[in-house]
Amino acid sequence: MSTPLPLDDVRVIEIDSWMAAPSAAAILSDLGADVIKIEPLSGDPMRNTTRPAKVDGAFKGYDFQFDVDNRGKRSIAVDLASDEGRDIVHRLCEGADVFLCNLLQHRQEKFGLSPAQLWETNSKLVHATLTGYGTDGPEAWRPGYDVTAFFGRSGLYDSMRDGNDGQVAMARPAQGDHTTGLALLSGILAALRLAERTGTGQAIETSLFETAVWTLATDYGVTAVDQAPVRRRSRQQQIVATANRYPCGDGNWVVFNMPEEAAWPRFCQALGLEQLLDDNRLQNIKGRFDNMAEVVDLVDEALSARPRDEWGPIFDEQRLIWGPVLGLHEVVADPQAEAIDLFPTVEHAEHGEYRTVRAPIRIQGVDTSPRRSSPTPGQHTRLVLTDAGFDDAAIDQLIADGKVAQPEA
Template sequence: MVAPLDGVRVVEVANWMAAPGAAALLADLGADVVKVEPLRGDAMRGATRQPAVPEGEPPLDAAFALDNRGKRSIAVALNQAEGTDLVRRLAAGADVFLCNLLPARQARYGLDPATLLGANPRLVHATLTGYGTHGPDVARPGYDLTAFFGRGAVLDAMSEPVNAAPPRLRPAQGDHTAALALFGAVLAALRLVEATGEGQVVDVSLLGAAAWTMSSDLSATLVDGVRPTPEGRIARPHALHGGFRCADSRWILLFMPEPHWWPAFCTAVGRPEWIEDERFADRAARSANMPELTRLLDELFASRPLKEWCALFDQHGFIWGPASTVSEFADDEQAAADGLFPEISEPSGRRYRTVRAPFRVQGADIAPRGPAPAVGEHTTAVLTALGVQAEDLSRLATDGVIGGHPGPRAGEGAVG
């Protein structure tokens, strides 16, 4: 099989999850990704839960390893002129420059589109920001929680309607949504460079990713200005849409909004009288009587454990899903059969499972290329290939312009 991006060179100047996640997908497709880190390392290193490992094994920085697998790392101080000069020289020989620096910092370091495309007219310059590169908040830092979930109204749409605390959020949901957008935009830009011979400037934001995520609600609100009312369980529009607690306190999720499901459901669960009950006879009646219907459905589902409901619903071809725990998803038979969790091997011999790219292309070699690097693990090799002489490497290291010392890989517990 062919790696789709074999031969494509990417320079990444980014931290945390969104932009590095996009670069990790480019690496999965075969791109050579050089990650430029500060001397202390990406702030993401060691910032999330470290999974339990067998006694005697080094820690595993799993979340960092996920978004930085298959890359090479160099450690460079961007606040020193010689450091930014090294990065510009790398970008001059690259196909893609990918960063999450705000536009003002790009200009300060000479890493803005005009400067880099001036030296490399076929470069794809891709920026991931919180709020975009135009408008009053162009200089405002933005993160998954603040720009995507908060400003982008995702939290509002997910919250219960009356004085409820916002739902608890998990890391990187907005970041990885934006990462997919950035990944796709870079691929489109590479195609344009191939077609036109001209460099391209890519701009993706967390706020823009939130807008696309919320577009089903926004598409109506953009027309009439009305805020969608958050739907509680007793205000949902369809009876067989939502979650129900089973006898073992597990939740089952249903999505059967079309009217023809209602009589089939009532018959299957032993409540045929609900079909003719005038309170539930059609969609409008069920909607008008949703509080009472929800009470009856809650009583019904509380009569059997999840496993029994699953078996019954499969027998009748109903559309359902369990509210799985994360550990259950990690051991899900379907996920394993579809290859969602491939293994990565470290030079030490340790193997661990990770999450593959959420797509396949028939005949293409798309897979994690290896573990994430340690901070500056490849500084010497990358800069030597750039033409930096050994004596200059030594001086730059002494002056605090570059870093990189032998040490554990990111997957083996390296921290910034």
């Protein structure tokens, strides 16, 4: 007998697009929930907007990046602007536990999807909203993407510049989206528990902006008090040499993070820089900080003698806390990633097997790997409407009138 999935009795209705909110729904699906994705008639605008994988054969042109945030879901394509479309959503919410969306407040109300409006249909529904900046305040109306609301507005981009004159580096796709998706997921799980205990519906929300600020909470714990700018330090301005990043002989980088007072002797021994232990200028943290530019140059020179992978065993022998700065292609082949099944295999009904990315949640004895690939737009329109009580004639009429869509046979 297989172990039940933790959410296999939960039904989720989602109306969202792009990556942040869909990523939360994808993890709910991984955990066993039946997730019904309501898309526009033309499909989620995220479809086919990102780089294609460099593959030939059955998967050539397949949208793997969309698949990450939409695996395991069922798709129904609905015209939300129509009375019939809004009625369909309310019908689906009658039997749902969670409604999840990333619509701004005025659009929720326009389409009859605000918490109060949906609670008239299902008084126990958990209503979850993800926005750029929150549903209160002077900029609740403002749309936001992760590069603008998460990285830009929150202070993340500015705080990560290399020194005071460093340029702002662009984040990789959906870093802020997926982090915020995890915040939304945690709120949904808490609200489900509360709805179960109280028997009443719950409204929860998060935003890209506030989640990003939380990721900087260690800095903001001080900045919220003194309101002083954060000191942005280049490699030559770091406080301690044993918490810095350095290039190796093959151009690959390594990063260290150790308290310097205890680690400094072992750090010097690993690099063959024992002479620095006798340098009177470098006998304490302040002395090393005052001469940090020279220390960094000496470490760079020492590390240039070997490629990164040859340094690893030497660092481990000296019990240094370090990590290689890997390329994404290296992480996919990393033995540690393989050991924790970070890139599980999914079976596509038509094309075969492919690898994807597992959510960062593991439950002992429970397989929470993705269960199936993402749907095509409206793939399950007829099936979902049938389950909701629509007969074939009504479904045919909705399709003929352009209120819902399904793929061509």
